[in-house]
Amino acid sequence: MAVVRRAPANMPQPEKGARGTEVQRRFVPTPEAISQYLENMKAEEIAQLLASVERRREVYDRIMEHEEDIREFDPDFDPELLREQLDLVGETLQQKKRFQEEMKSPEKKGLMRRAWERVKGFAKRHPIVSTLLVLALAASGVAVGFYLTGNWELLMTRVGVEKILGGAKAAEELIPPTLPTPQLPGGGVFEIPPPTSPPDLGTPL
Amino acid sequence: MCYDDVMSSPVLHLRPEERKIFNSFTDTLKDGWKVEEENRTYEDTAEHRQMRLSLLRVRDPKLLTFLTEAQKEKSPAALAELVHATDLAGVAESDLAELFFALGPATLSMIIEKLLREAKKDEDLADIAALTEIRHSLLSSMMSIS
Numbered sequence: 001m002a003v004v005r006r007a008p009a010n011m012p013q014p015e016k017g018a019r020g021t022e023v024q025r026r027f028v029p030t031p032e033a034i035s036q037y038l039e040n041m042k043a044e045e046i047a048q049l050l051a052s053v054e055r056r057r058e059v060y061d062r063i064m065e066h067e068e069d070i071r072e073f074d075p076d077f078d079p080e081l082l083r084e085q086l087d088l089v090g091e092t093l094q095q096k097k098r099f100q101e102e103m104k105s106p107e108k109k110g111l112m113r114r115a116w117e118r119v120k121g122f123a124k125r126h127p128i129v130s131t132l133l134v135l136a137l138a139a140s141g142v143a144v145g146f147y148l149t150g151n152w153e154l155l156m157t158r159v160g161v162e163k164i165l166g167g168a169k170a171a172e173e174l175i176p177p178t179l180p181t182p183q184l185p186g187g188g189v190f191e192i193p194p195p196t197s198p199p200d201l202g203t204p205l
Numbered sequence: 206m207c208y209d210d211v212m213s214s215p216v217l218h219l220r221p222e223e224r225k226i227f228n229s230f231t232d233t234l235k236d237g238w239k240v241e242e243e244n245r246t247y248e249d250t251a252e253h254r255q256m257r258l259s260l261l262r263v264r265d266p267k268l269l270t271f272l273t274e275a276q277k278e279k280s281p282a283a284l285a286e287l288v289h290a291t292d293l294a295g296v297a298e299s300d301l302a303e304l305f306f307a308l309g310p311a312t313l314s315m316i317i318e319k320l321l322r323e324a325k326k327d328e329d330l331a332d333i334a335a336l337t338e339i340r341h342s343l344l345s346s347m348m349s350i351s
Contacts, residue, residue, distance in 0.1 A: 028259050030259055030260060085256075088252060088253070088256050089256060089260070092253065092256045092257055092260055093260065095306075095346050095347050096257075096260065096303075096306055096346075098345075098346035098347075099302065099306055099342060099343060099346035099347075100299075100302065101346075102342045102345060102346055103298075103302060103342060108342065111338055112298070112338065112339075112342070113298070114335070115334075115335035115336075115338045115339055116298040116301050116302075116335075118331060118332050118335040119293065119301055119335060119336075119339075120293055120294050120295065120296065120301070121294070122293065122332070123292030123293060123294055125328075125332060126320060126332060127289075128316075128319075129316055129320075129336075130291075130292055130293050131288055131289065132308060132312065132316065133293060133301075133304040133305070133308060134271065134288045134291045134293075134304075135288060136258065136261065136304055136307045136308045137261065137263065137268060137271065137272065137304060137307075138271075138272075138275055138284065138288060139258050139307075140258045140259065140261035140307060141261075141272045141275070141276070142272060142275040142276045142278075142284075151280070151281045154281040155281040155284055155285055155288075158281050158282060158285040159285045159288050159289065164315050164316065164319050165312065165315060166315075173251060173254075174254065174309075174311065174312050174315075175254075175258070175308070175312070176251065176254060176255050176258065178255055178258045178259045
């Protein structure tokens with residue numbers, strides 16, 4: 001079995017938001033987050049395992065070997081919730097893969113290419129659409145800081161998307177900020193590149 | 206009607222409520238457009254939306270630069286400015302697909318409805334046709350998972 005260094009005591013601490021609630025860092029079992037605990041397994045290998053229900057159980061068992069380490073990062077770590085989350089990750093990855101395959105299919109390829117060409121011109125013709133797409137990217141990578149300070153709703157209003165999405169609150173629900181994947185200090189197996197937008201997750205379109 | 210000049214996709218995939226908006230257009234604007242009912246549905250949830258965003262991965266240098274710069278911004282005004290300054294011209298199709306997948310069909314439907322309400326010419330409908338094609342594929346990929 002792989003020897004995994006335990007996270008040191010100076011792990012990132014929960015942050016307090018302006019909303020008065022303590023927002024705990026959570027372990028979200030994305031392939032990149034899991035790969036931080038499973039030595040010698042790359043995120044894309046884990047993504048492939050998660051696509052199969054049976055192999056998902058295997059991933060679950062291997063993650064649970066590191067329960068103690070994960071709890072240091074996420075004291076509320078719940079093994080039962082982990083099962084549900086792994087199912088959700090697996091399902092979402094499968095959906096994304098189907099979307100990618102459909103776009104590459106001979107029947108759809110031409111249509112989709114022309115669709116993307118039009119979307120690329122939206123910055124001038126429909127800037128609000130480009131704004132929404134860029135906001136999704138922000139939500140995936142940087143929004144949590146804004147959420148903690150109560151500014152995510154304000155940002156939604158500022159960029160003008162709340163009118164389309166039925167108000168700032170609804171906009172926040174449709175494009176929710178996501179918690180960051182744990183970045184574990186200490187080197188060793190934890191010393192990996194940041195999980196944001198890794199170069200080769202999944203199949204390129 | 207210059208649909209084929211604008212985009213050779215022959216179809217607008219519209220939901221019933223969107224079709225009502227389309228039907229209210231002038232005959233000139235409607236001329237030449239084939240409308241098919243979008244009868245695929247997907248029950249999206251907060252958990253699914255959150256997970257799609259958690260699994261969003263881009264490779265385009267422009268988008269990666271946006272992420273890096275955005276992490277430095279501390280105020281909504283500064284981040285809003287950065288969001289507005291980031292356009293998608295030249296971004297790879299694979300990254301556009303990632304962004305639309307993360308956004309999901311429900312949000313895309315809101316955009317489609319807004320653009321339909323503002324549509325005045327064939328060019329506008331060609332843009333909407335592109336979005337309905339993307340939504341059609343999204344719904345197809347999402348609903349086929351049991």
